Amino acid sequence: MKRAVFPGSFDPITLGHVDILDRSLPLFDEIILAIGTNSDKKYMFSLEDRVQFLEETFKNEPKIKVMTYKGLTVDFCKKENAAFILRGLRNSIDLEFEKTIGQTNYKMSGIETVFLISSSGKGHISSSVVRDVRKNGGDFSFMVPKDVK
DSSP: OOEEEEEEOOTTOOHHHHHHHHHHGGGOSEEEEEEEOOTTSOOSSOHHHHHHHHHHHTTTOTTEEEEEEOSOHHHHHHHTTOOEEEEEEOSHHHHHHHHHHHHHHHHHHOOEEEEEEOOTTTTTOOHHHHHHHHHTTOOOGGGSOTTOO
């Protein structure tokens, strides 16, 4: 079974994430949406809300399951028997950042990182932009799945 982990804080999930997931479904038998928890980080949405957003968004997709984890992503991948980490790239800044992490993860564990480039029209969407728009009272609905409130 080809199993991938798509790690993130998903605070919140965006249509950019959905784009990457939809396009990666033919590549893998199962994709674990892995919400990493970090007690030092301040989240806008609770862990329970983020899990609910992901479960609702993908409730009709049996190849996707939602889990949470603490610690290193590669340790979680090993525990879940996942040979791949899935990541999306919006721009060259993402590429440089994700390349370094992917190379480190491979060196530590032999787990490959698979990168998909965001679709046209989705590269500007990020969770941090959504949080900023929401915090300042703007309409962020065009950047997130309908289940994100």
